[in-house]
Amino acid sequence: MSELRIEGLRVTVGDTEILKGIDLVVPAGEVHVIMGPNGSGKSTLAHALTGRPGYHVTSGTATIDGVDLLTLEPSERARHGLLLALQQPLEVAGVRPVDMLVAAGADATTVAERVDAECERVGLRPELLHRFLNVDLSGGERKRAEIVQMSVLQPRFVVLDEIDSGLDVDALGAVARRLQDATQEWGCGVLAITHFRRLLQELVPTAIHVVSDGRVVASGGPELAATLEEHGYEPFRRTA
Ligand code: ADP
Ligand code: MG
Numbered sequence: 251m252s253e254l255r256i257e258g259l260r261v262t263v264g265d266t267e268i269l270k271g272i273d274l275v276v277p278a279g280e281v282h283v284i285m286g287p288n289g290s291g292k293s294t295l296a297h298a299l300t301g302r303p304g305y306h307v308t309s310g311t312a313t314i315d316g317v318d319l320l321t322l323e324p325s326e327r328a329r330h331g332l333l334l335a336l337q338q339p340l341e342v343a344g345v346r347p348v349d350m351l352v353a354a355g356a357d358a359t360t361v362a363e364r365v366d367a368e369c370e371r372v373g374l375r376p377e378l379l380h381r382f383l384n385v386d387l388s389g390g391e392r393k394r395a396e397i398v399q400m401s402v403l404q405p406r407f408v409v410l411d412e413i414d415s416g417l418d419v420d421a422l423g424a425v426a427r428r429l430q431d432a433t434q435e436w437g438c439g440v441l442a443i444t445h446f447r448r449l450l451q452e453l454v455p456t457a458i459h460v461v462s463d464g465r466v467v468a469s470g471g472p473e474l475a476a477t478l479e480e481h482g483y484e485p486f487r488r489t490a
Contacts, residue, residue, distance in 0.1 A: 252278040252315055254332070254407045254439055259310035261291075261298045268294045270464035271310070276407060279437040281429070281453060283444060285475070286461035287483045292443045295461070296411040300324055300334045314407060328354060331406030335396040335413055347379045347399060356402050368398040372424045389416035397425050401432065407439040408432070414449045426452030447475050460486045 254276040261269035268291045276282045286292050297305045299312055301324035311318045319327045348365060352358045362380075369376040374394040378387060387395060393413055400408050410429075414422050430453055432438035442453065450458075450472065458475055460468040460483070467486045468474065478486075 252331075252406055252437070252439070254312070254314055254441065256295075256312045257310055259295070259298065259312060260308045261294055262306045262308055263294065263304060267308070268464055269298065272461070272464070272466060274441070274459060274466060276439045276441050278406065278439045279433045280456040281433060281440040281442065283442050283450065283453075283455040283458045283475075284461055285444060285458060285478060285483075287487070290461045291464040292461055293411055294464075296334055296409055296443060299327075299332065299409055301327060328403075328405070333400055333403060333405035333408045335393075335400065335408065335410040346381065347395065351399060351402050354403055361402065364402050365398060368401040368428075369394075371401070372397050372428055373421060374398060390418065390421055393417055394421060394425060397428050401428060404432075404436045405438065407441065409441045409443075411443045412445065413442060414444050414446050419448070422449060423452050429453055447479050450475050462486050 256272055256274040259269055259272040260267060272295060274282065284292055284295070294305060298307055299319065301320075307320050310320075312320050314331050317330050319330060319332055322330065348361050351361050351365070356364070365379050366376040369379060372394045374391060378391060379395055379398060393416060396413070408429075413425060417425060426449055429440050429442070433440060442449070442455075444450075455472050455475075458470055458472065459466045460474070460478070462483065
């Protein structure tokens with residue numbers, strides 16, 4: 251069985267070590283959720299996995315089926331099955347999503363049809379995806395556009411940073427259901443970073459991991475979300 255395995259990941263930004271040894275395993279078909287206070291390193295994890303400039307991996311690995319993604323060029327990582335949906339999706343003028351999807355491996359003869367069908371599933375007007383990538387889309391539309399792109403590409407693993415921020419309750423439900431279906435349809439492994447427990451009412455996590463000060467400080471089942479809701483992150487905060 252396929253898995254995304256992160257081991258001993260340490261990342262510095264400038265002179266500061268932000269991730270101090272992250273260990274996580276996401277098997278295919280499972281939903282793992284990362285929660286944690288502001289500034290704990292959640293987005294840094296997503297950036298390091300995409301290979302964003304300025305995020306320096308000083309040690310550790312992130313493998314899919316034994317291939318260390320961190321040794322690959324960012325463009326190669328997608329080809330090895332990892333798709334990232336970032337907290338602030340980029341606007342790319344002059345690139346139509348359908349063309350980008352074909353460049354990323356989608357079948358050119360069916361891509362338009364599939365985009366339309368997936369737009370319907372998340373309540374997005376399809377014409378938005380036939381325009382330039384993300385230009386002039388609202389925050390919530392961009393998030394849904396990313397889910398559409400994910401659904402057409404069918405990556406083995408998807409990492410989503412704050413996919414729920416800026417979505418209204420209906421859109422949130424549609425996005426969560428689409429992710430849940432992806433785990434069944436093609437065994438997609440999901441690593442979702444979120445602040446909100448609301449997402450977890452629709453998206454049933456296999457596991458929840460609490461990140462604090464650059465480390466995973468607690469892991470548990472869905473019940474961990476209730477504990478966080480009640481007590482906040484304070485009980486999990488590391489004391490230096
Ligand atoms: P989270 O997503 O958990 O809120 P981040 O990963 O965005 O946290 O940030 C973790 C820490 O790293 C914060 O203290 C933040 O200020 C710092 N950081 C992240 N990215 C940068 C950057 N590009 N330059 C400087 N500091 C950064
Ligand atoms: Mg963040």
